[in-house]
Amino acid sequence: MTDLLDLAGDFPLLSRTVREGKPLVYLDTGATSQKPGQVLDAERAFNERHNAAVHRGAHQIAEEATEAFESARSAVAAFVGADFGEIVWTKNATEALNLVSHGFLNASLGRGGADAARFKLAPGDEIVVTELEHHANLVPWQELAAKTGAKLRWIPVTPEGRLDLEQLSVITDRTRVVAFTHASNVTGAVTEVAPVVERAKSVGAYTVLDACQSAAHMPVDLHDLGVDFAAFSGHKMLGPTGVGALYGREELLQALPPFLTGGSMVEVVTMEETTFMPPPQRFEAGTQMVAQTVGMHAAVDYLSAVGMERLAAHEDHMGQLLLEGLAEVPGVRLLGPTSSAQRLAVIAFDVPGVHPHDVGQVLDDQGIAVRVGHHCAQPVHRRFGVHASTRASAGVYTTTADVEAFVKGLHQVVKFFA
Amino acid sequence: MEQLYQQVILDHSKARSGEGELDSPHGASFQVNPTCGDECTVQVSLEGQRLAQLAWSGKGCSISQASLSLMYEMVDGEPLEQAEQLGETFRELIHNRGHELTPEKMELLEDLSAFTGVGRYSARVKCALLGWMALREALAQARHHTGASGQPPQTQA
Numbered sequence: 341m342t343d344l345l346d347l348a349g350d351f352p353l354l355s356r357t358v359r360e361g362k363p364l365v366y367l368d369t370g371a372t373s374q375k376p377g378q379v380l381d382a383e384r385a386f387n388e389r390h391n392a393a394v395h396r397g398a399h400q401i402a403e404e405a406t407e408a409f410e411s412a413r414s415a416v417a418a419f420v421g422a423d424f425g426e427i428v429w430t431k432n433a434t435e436a437l438n439l440v441s442h443g444f445l446n447a448s449l450g451r452g453g454a455d456a457a458r459f460k461l462a463p464g465d466e467i468v469v470t471e472l473e474h475h476a477n478l479v480p481w482q483e484l485a486a487k488t489g490a491k492l493r494w495i496p497v498t499p500e501g502r503l504d505l506e507q508l509s510v511i512t513d514r515t516r517v518v519a520f521t522h523a524s525n526v527t528g529a530v531t532e533v534a535p536v537v538e539r540a541k542s543v544g545a546y547t548v549l550d551a552c553q554s555a556a557h558m559p560v561d562l563h564d565l566g567v568d569f570a571a572f573s574g575h576k577m578l579g580p581t582g583v584g585a586l587y588g589r590e591e592l593l594q595a596l597p598p599f600l601t602g603g604s605m606v607e608v609v610t611m612e613e614t615t616f617m618p619p620p621q622r623f624e625a626g627t628q629m630v631a632q633t634v635g636m637h638a639a640v641d642y643l644s645a646v647g648m649e650r651l652a653a654h655e656d657h658m659g660q661l662l663l664e665g666l667a668e669v670p671g672v673r674l675l676g677p678t679s680s681a682q683r684l685a686v687i688a689f690d691v692p693g694v695h696p697h698d699v700g701q702v703l704d705d706q707g708i709a710v711r712v713g714h715h716c717a718q719p720v721h722r723r724f725g726v727h728a729s730t731r732a733s734a735g736v737y738t739t740t741a742d743v744e745a746f747v748k749g750l751h752q753v754v755k756f757f758a
Numbered sequence: 759m760e761q762l763y764q765q766v767i768l769d770h771s772k773a774r775s776g777e778g779e780l781d782s783p784h785g786a787s788f789q790v791n792p793t794c795g796d797e798c799t800v801q802v803s804l805e806g807q808r809l810a811q812l813a814w815s816g817k818g819c820s821i822s823q824a825s826l827s828l829m830y831e832m833v834d835g836e837p838l839e840q841a842e843q844l845g846e847t848f849r850e851l852i853h854n855r856g857h858e859l860t861p862e863k864m865e866l867l868e869d870l871s872a873f874t875g876v877g878r879y880s881a882r883v884k885c886a887l888l889g890w891m892a893l894r895e896a897l898a899q900a901r902h903h904t905g906a907s908g909q910p911p912q913t914q915a
């Protein structure tokens with residue numbers, strides 16, 4: 341018997357009503373999570389007491405702000421099994437992934453000197469992605485390929501919606517980068533990372549992990565996983581919007597040229613040229629989102645206090661209930677693994693003959709919030725032969741009552757459009 | 759729900775009119791709804807100042823499909839100016855946050871008045887208007903192509 345959590349009370353937004361007084365059933369955590377009072381309070385307290393620009397100025401509150409900013413970095417690093425200097429603040433996972441791809445691009449253009457030559461791409465090289473990717477971990481690599489003349493290749497997806505690990509031969513001696521997701525935001529499948537990393541290492545390719553969904557819903561230890569780079573977003577893991585992080589192995593961040601340039605990331609600037617600071621500052625140009633990093637600190641503290649193992653067990657249970665409920669609705673087709681093993685409680689499905697927009701609308705009318713559309717992952721939808729889907733995704737605060745309301749709502753949908 | 763999904767809309771989303779392709783259209787437009795990836799193509803050919811033929815294809819939700827189907831029924835074969843006027847009035851209705859327009863305008867809209875409720879749901883506005891955006895662009899192209907005189911009426915976004 342799973343030890344179910346009862347945390348909805350910590351999340352102020354969850355107590356509101358929608359559509360003329362209906363209690364909110366929030367099943368769109370895969371898009372963005374709700375935030376506990378602890379996170380909201382931490383941001384507010386920072387702004388009320390310690391707000392200042394970091395790493396500048398000699399006054400007391402600037403010192404306090406800098407301390408809060410760096411202590412958030414330290415907490416987030418510990419949360420994902422990384423060292424302090426391996427975490428770079430970004431605005432979200434998308435920016436983190438672009439930071440890496442543009443680092444490679446700039447190295448390919450000769451920036452970063454001899455140290456950065458290891459990241460150079462040229463015609464004849466290959467970049468490997470997967471058919472399962474969110475556009476955030478696909479489009480930047482398409483762009484990098486187009487700009488450097490490297491060739492883009494991809495690992496296909498099994499009929500169940502998992503990476504096809506039988507097809508790792510796509511990774512060859514020509515491969516320089518392998519970018520892949522840790523957990524799909526459509527099929528919910530959790531990737532077995534080890535074989536991909538092993539294969540990439542054996543050919544000397546760098547690995548880039550999209551940990552956007554995984555970091556929020558299961559224990560993640562990036563050192564254990566052995567990837568070179570990883571990206572995640574605060575807003576998916578109970579933290580604020582506007583903050584995310586890039587993880588990079590220290591040695592690699594030392595050598596990678598910057599993406600965004602300007603203030604706060606430089607040493608000596610003359611009219612002709614500029615020298616850059618060491619990482620992580622080299623990658624943090626401009627005034628930073630300090631209050632948001634403080635909120636993200638509170639979020640990882642909250643998650644750690646709950647315990648990621650317990651959280652995962654709770655969500656796993658909700659995922660199982662969702663899958664069982666879905667299986668009872670006539671005609672509905674699941675896009676993803678049918679068992680809750682090695683998958684997140686991210687459940688995308690197709691109701692034949694009813695467009696996802698219409699499914700979502702009827703659910704919304706009952707106060708149930710789900711995601712409809714392609715969820716920024718058109719290729720995997722195409723792989724399943726559909727244009728779009730409806731997705732229910734659970735979080736730490738999801739209750740069995742939420743799942744029951746959703747399943748009842750879905751029966752309603754089928755009846756309405758019959 | 760029944761207010762949004764009027765029977766006319768449900769019927770037209772299932773039994774759709776005007777789907778197809780023209781051999782040599784004077785104007786065509788492809789539109790996508792980036793939030794859900796829905797898409798449609800509208801093709802038109804003119805005869806003087808008349809919209810002689812319209813055909814559309816696409817995939818999307820019941821609102822967008824019904825809107826395209828009704829559009830076909832109401833503008834195919836009609837004078838250009840009338841088709842464009844209808845488009846403008848429909849746009850006005852959809853942007854009216856779920857409220858009806860003047861009785862004269864509602865009468866002009868005929869079955870399209872069933873879409874009044876769509877305006878209450880900002881996320882669905884684009885669905886209702888996708889086909890009409892394509893029509894507007896296709897007609898502008900066709901006017902240019904055929905040298906049909908006259909200006910399309912003032913447009914709103």
Ligand SMILES: Cc1ncc(COP(=O)(O)O)c(C=O)c1O
Nearest residue numbers: 432433434474476525552553573
């Ligand atoms: C798997 C995955 N990767 C990347 C992203 C992009 O995250 P963000 O929009 O926060 O940059 C998301 C979220 O939409 C996601 O689910």
